[in-house]
Amino acid sequence: NAGVTQTPKFQVLKTGQSMTLQCAQDMNHNSMYWYRQDPGMGLRLIYYSASEGTTDKGEVPNGYNVSRLNKREFSLRLESAAPSQTSVYFCASSDPGTSVPQYFGPGTRLLVL
Amino acid sequence: GENVEQHPSTLSVQEGDSAVIKCTYSDSASNYFPWYKQELGKRPQLIIDIRSNVGEKKDQRIAVTLNKTAKHFSLHITETQPEDSAVYFCAASKPNFGNEKLTFGTGTRLTIIP
Numbered sequence: 001n002a003g004v005t006q007t008p009k010f011q012v013l014k015t016g017q018s019m020t021l022q023c024a025q026d027m028n029h030n031s032m033y034w035y036r037q038d039p040g041m042g043l044r045l046i047y048y049s050a051s052e053g054t055t056d057k058g059e060v061p062n063g064y065n066v067s068r069l070n071k072r073e074f075s076l077r078l079e080s081a082a083p084s085q086t087s088v089y090f091c092a093s094s095d096p097g098t099s100v101p102q103y104f105g106p107g108t109r110l111l112v113l
Numbered sequence: 114g115e116n117v118e119q120h121p122s123t124l125s126v127q128e129g130d131s132a133v134i135k136c137t138y139s140d141s142a143s144n145y146f147p148w149y150k151q152e153l154g155k156r157p158q159l160i161i162d163i164r165s166n167v168g169e170k171k172d173q174r175i176a177v178t179l180n181k182t183a184k185h186f187s188l189h190i191t192e193t194q195p196e197d198s199a200v201y202f203c204a205a206s207k208p209n210f211g212n213e214k215l216t217f218g219t220g221t222r223l224t225i226i227p
Contacts, residue, residue, distance in 0.1 A: 042202055042217035043157065058214060090156060099213045100147060100206055104156040 001026050006091050006105035013081045013112045021076040021108050023091030031094045032074040033101045034058075034066060036087040043090065049074055050099065081112045115140040117205050119218030127226050132193055134221045136203035137185040143205040145213065146186045148177060151220075152199045161188070190223075198225045 004025045013019055025032065034046040045058030047066040055066050063085060065077045078085060089108045092101035116139040126132045138146075147162035163170045163177045163186065170177050174193075179186040190197055200220045206213040 040219055042219045043204075043215075044217070045214055048214065100145065100204075100215050102159050104158070106156050 003027065004091055004093055004103050004105035006089075006108050008108060009106065010109045011111070013078075013110065015082060015112060017081050018077065018079050019081065019110075020078075021089055021091075021110075022073070023075065023105055024073045025091075025093040025103070026072065027093060027095075027103065028071070029093040029103075030071070030096055031099055032068065033092040033094075034064075034074070034076045035090045035092065035101070036060065036085075037090060037107075038087050046076065046089075078110075081110075083112045086110060086112045115143060115205055115207065115216040117203060117216045117218045119203050119221055121221060122219065123222045123224070125224045125226055126193055128193055128195060130193055132190045132197070132223055134188045134201055134203070134223070135185060136187070136205075136218050137183075138205040138216075139184070140205070140207055141181075141184060142207040144208060145206045146177070146179060147204050147215070148175075148188050149202045149204070150199045151202065157202065193225045195225050195227060198223060 007022045030051045032049045035043045037043050044060050046064050048056045049068040052071045067075045091105040094102040119136045144165035149157040150160045151157045161177050163179050174191050176189045200222050202220050203218040204215040206215045
């Protein structure tokens with residue numbers, strides 16, 4: 001099993017550009033999450049998906065959209081990137097019956113200039 | 114909403130000694146408290162968790178204790194080893210009909226001195 005995978009690993013964007021961060025898991029998990037990690041601020045939940053076809057806002061959803069394409073994949077889209085979105089983004093998933101993140105992806109480091 | 118405070122922000126201990134990291138939470142309804150370890154440049158890993166119906170949980174050299182009255186919980190690492198060097202995050206969540214959301218502490222950077 002690959003676990004949770006993310007692409008790309010690193011990305012540089014200019015202000016106003018758009019991009020989609022991809023996440024996939026092969027553990028047949030229902031719940032998937034997107035977090036951002038900034039220095040000194042821990043991990044903050046952006047969006048959450050309890051199952052295929054459902055999504056829910058987290059603590060910091062502004063400027064982001066998500067798509068739960070199927071049970072495996074959960075993508076995060078930045079429509080118009082801003083410097084404040086410079087961060088490390090982690091996707092995560094959890095076992096059935098658990099609704100908090102257990103398995104994290106390797107992360108995507110995003111720099112917005 | 115929930116607020117989780119974590120102390121200390123940095124901690125250095127001699128190899129073989131014990132390390133203790135403490136967290137406090139604000140919402141008395143919180144009932145699930147996981148701890149994550151994040152090595153430099155790596156992803157967070159869930160290392161241990163505790164629910165509010167339990168006062169202590171152990172897994173080899175790590176243990177977590179919970180004091181519901183005082184609303185604080187702690188991570189204890191005994192016989193520390195160089196591979197314990199990492200940032201540790203505590204978190205808390207409360208029941209929400211399958212829609213629980215974690216609130217994370219700001220992390221403790223633990224350095225084990227050989």
